[in-house]
Amino acid sequence: xxxxxxxxxxxxxxxxxxxxxxxxxxxxxxxxxxxxxxxxxxxxxxxxxxxxxxxxxxxxxxxxxxxxxxxxxxxxxxxxxxxxxxxxxxxxxxxxxxxxxxxxxxxxxxxxxxxxxxxxxxxxxxxxxxxxxxxxxxxxxxxxxxxxxxxxxxxxxxxxxxxxxxxxxxxxxxxxxxxxxxxxxxxxxxxxxxxxxxxxxxxxxxxxxxxxxxxxxxxxxxxxxxxxxxxxxxxxxxxxxxxxxxxxxxxxxxx
Amino acid sequence: xxxxxxxxxxxxxxxxxxxxxxxxxxxxxxxxxxxxxxxxxxxxxxxxxxxxxxxxxxxxxxxxxxxxxxxxxxxxxxxxxxxxxxxxxxx
Amino acid sequence: xxxxxxxxxxxxxxxxxxxxxxxxxxxxxxxxxxxxxxxxxxxxxxxxxxxxxxxxxxxxxxxxxxxxxxxxxxxxxxxxxxxxxxxxxxxxxxxxxxxxxxxxxxxxxxxxxxxxxxxxxxxxxxxxxxxxxxxxxxxxxxxxxxxxxxxxxxxxxxxxxxxxxxxxxxxxxxxxxxxxxxxxxxxxxxxxxxxxxxxxxxxxxxxxxxxxxxxxxxxxxxxxxxxxxxxxxxxxxxxxxxxxxxxxxxxxxxxxxxxxxxxxxxxxxxxxxxxxxxxxxxxxxxxxxxxxxxxxxxxxxxxxx
Numbered sequence: 001x002x003x004x005x006x007x008x009x010x011x012x013x014x015x016x017x018x019x020x021x022x023x024x025x026x027x028x029x030x031x032x033x034x035x036x037x038x039x040x041x042x043x044x045x046x047x048x049x050x051x052x053x054x055x056x057x058x059x060x061x062x063x064x065x066x067x068x069x070x071x072x073x074x075x076x077x078x079x080x081x082x083x084x085x086x087x088x089x090x091x092x093x094x095x096x097x098x099x100x101x102x103x104x105x106x107x108x109x110x111x112x113x114x115x116x117x118x119x120x121x122x123x124x125x126x127x128x129x130x131x132x133x134x135x136x137x138x139x140x141x142x143x144x145x146x147x148x149x150x151x152x153x154x155x156x157x158x159x160x161x162x163x164x165x166x167x168x169x170x171x172x173x174x175x176x177x178x179x180x181x182x183x184x185x186x187x188x189x190x191x192x193x194x195x196x197x198x199x200x201x202x203x204x205x206x207x208x209x210x211x212x213x214x215x216x217x218x219x220x221x222x223x224x225x226x227x228x229x230x231x232x233x234x235x236x237x238x239x240x241x242x243x244x245x246x247x248x249x250x251x252x253x254x255x
Numbered sequence: 256x257x258x259x260x261x262x263x264x265x266x267x268x269x270x271x272x273x274x275x276x277x278x279x280x281x282x283x284x285x286x287x288x289x290x291x292x293x294x295x296x297x298x299x300x301x302x303x304x305x306x307x308x309x310x311x312x313x314x315x316x317x318x319x320x321x322x323x324x325x326x327x328x329x330x331x332x333x334x335x336x337x338x339x340x341x342x343x344x345x346x
Numbered sequence: 347x348x349x350x351x352x353x354x355x356x357x358x359x360x361x362x363x364x365x366x367x368x369x370x371x372x373x374x375x376x377x378x379x380x381x382x383x384x385x386x387x388x389x390x391x392x393x394x395x396x397x398x399x400x401x402x403x404x405x406x407x408x409x410x411x412x413x414x415x416x417x418x419x420x421x422x423x424x425x426x427x428x429x430x431x432x433x434x435x436x437x438x439x440x441x442x443x444x445x446x447x448x449x450x451x452x453x454x455x456x457x458x459x460x461x462x463x464x465x466x467x468x469x470x471x472x473x474x475x476x477x478x479x480x481x482x483x484x485x486x487x488x489x490x491x492x493x494x495x496x497x498x499x500x501x502x503x504x505x506x507x508x509x510x511x512x513x514x515x516x517x518x519x520x521x522x523x524x525x526x527x528x529x530x531x532x533x534x535x536x537x538x539x540x541x542x543x544x545x546x547x548x549x550x551x552x553x554x555x556x557x558x559x560x561x562x563x564x565x566x567x568x569x570x571x572x573x574x575x576x577x578x579x580x581x582x583x584x585x586x587x588x589x590x591x592x593x594x595x596x597x598x599x600x601x602x603x604x605x606x607x608x609x610x611x612x613x614x615x616x617x618x619x620x621x622x623x624x625x626x627x628x629x630x631x632x633x634x635x636x637x638x639x640x641x642x643x644x645x646x647x648x649x650x651x
Contacts, residue, residue: 046415255464
């Protein structure tokens with residue numbers, strides 16, 4: 001990483017891609033969620049994520065003299081920088097709730113720090129996003145609790161989903177190229193390892209309180225794998241094919 | 256249904272009587288729902304009701320088509336003599 | 347008052363513009379007629395989600411992604427609102443979904459057809475929603491008040507969908523030759539179902555829904571209204587409407603058109619449309635796959651293991 005600007009671009013891309021990919025996966029629930037009322041709620045959450053992704057892409061586009069849609073839709077799968085947590089398909093409702101619970105708290109931790117960023121555009125956007133995240137946190141804390149309290153199949157599915165995604169959830173705080181520069185410039189007020197521990201301090205007690213699985217202490221202490229934001233899988237390749245299908249069908253066309 | 260107002264009454268029976276007086280004596284109400292205040296659950300969090308990001312795509316104002324329409328008409332050659340539907344078939 | 351006199355008084359009330367609320371006494375005929383009408387509407391919103399849902403993942407830019415997700419979300423919301431109205435008339439939601447999936451109740455013809463391209467997304471959002479709104483604008487005056495109130499909200503939301511659809515179409519018409527060709531091709535495929543959508547002309551004297559003011563206009567009036575507004579808007583873009591007989595007769599003040607294929611309509615709404623069974627199966631799968639969630643939420647909380 002040669003410059004702070006490049007490091008900043010990496011950070012923005014990572015966050016935008018997290019929101020973009022998750023927003024896409026969860027938008028699949030539109031029309032087929034477990035209850036009509038929940039369908040509408042979940043769709044709002046997905047739209048919020050796309051809106052946040054759009055905001056980060058636009059900020060990035062301003063810095064790199066590019067176009068938000070071009071950045072969002074114009075890369076090959078290997079060019080995306082979302083956390084491995086977002087590689088997974090929508091799967092089932094328990095998986096969605098588990099992923100959302102972990103991610104919303106991670107995002108909240110990240111945004112709380114960025115709201116104090118020395119780079120004003122980020123600080124302002126982060127503050128705005130935190131306000132929208134209020135609803136997300138309420139919503140998924142509620143679902144986590146309801147599924148856990150229901151016991152039986154609901155609890156089993158939830159527990160299995162959590163066990164499956166813990167390693168990839170850590171990837172939200174995977175090291176970023178140029179992180180040191182961002183921290184010393186105050187653009188990222190807290191380094192990612194600090195944020196990761198802060199996130200664990202939030203979610204572990206909630207999960208333990210519901211007797212849901214958490215990784216053992218030793219595993220939690222270990223920092224996430226270096227490829228946390230670069231490893232990809234077939235599920236994401238499929239999604240990429242879907243979301244680029246129309247965008248790429250007519251070179252240079254406006255939609 | 257809109258919120259009409261409040262009455263102060265010791266019980267449901269009197270509340271209904273007073274509601275009729277205040278909100279119905281001029282025949283201005285077709286129907287009234289009378290609810291004790293403590294049965295009401297209020298939602299007023301601005302983060303939930305007024306979140307800050309642009310949601311214009313959910314409102315008519317988010318779709319300003321004037322210029323696009325003009326451009327499309329110009330391209331189709333239908334702007335000068337705007338295709339009056341009653342004068343026969345367009346192309 | 348005996349039941350016949352009570353029914354007579356009721357019909358006089360609704361016939362002259364009177365309103366009915368959920369817990370008012372109603373003759374069984376009226377209750378059944380409203381329920382049937384509302385249930386079909388609810389079913390159509392629910393099934394109408396499916397053709398467009400496919401394109402949510404494929405929306406070609408950020409703003410379209412937001413707009414389409416929001417539109418489909420609204421349709422789900424409309425289904426919820428309408429099923430609520432029907433529930434209050436006495437039929438449980440589970441039963442309505444079961445009847446829909448068993449083919450005992452119907453949903454509108456247009457939702458039995460495939461979508462082939464992004465142009466379909468624009469055409470559906472613009473013209474299908476427009477045809478729907480032409481019917482729906484007659485409904486806020488429905489004698490059944492809970493339905494009338496719901497329709498006010500639904501009509502407002504649909505008006506945004508139509509603008510979104512028209513915007514998508516306009517953008518493509520102003521775009522490349524390939525985009526324009528996609529739009530024309532989509533219109534060619536959707537015109538038939540659109541013309542069938544309002545249904546065959548009925549004998550107003552025999553139309554109970556009209557008499558009881560559940561709806562306010564007959565099928566032919568709705569179709570004429572749709573044509574009057576939307577055909578000029580299609581022509582002005584240089585699009586061809588695939589009906590050589592389509593023309594407006596000034597003297598008669600009405601549109602002439604090729605008689606829609608009512609056999610096709612009948613066949614489609616009874617579940618023989620190109621996508622009818624596939625979509626019902628998809629819904630069935632969605633319902634069954636998520637049953638465990640409803641059991642968990644609606645059932646009593648069980649002590650954690």
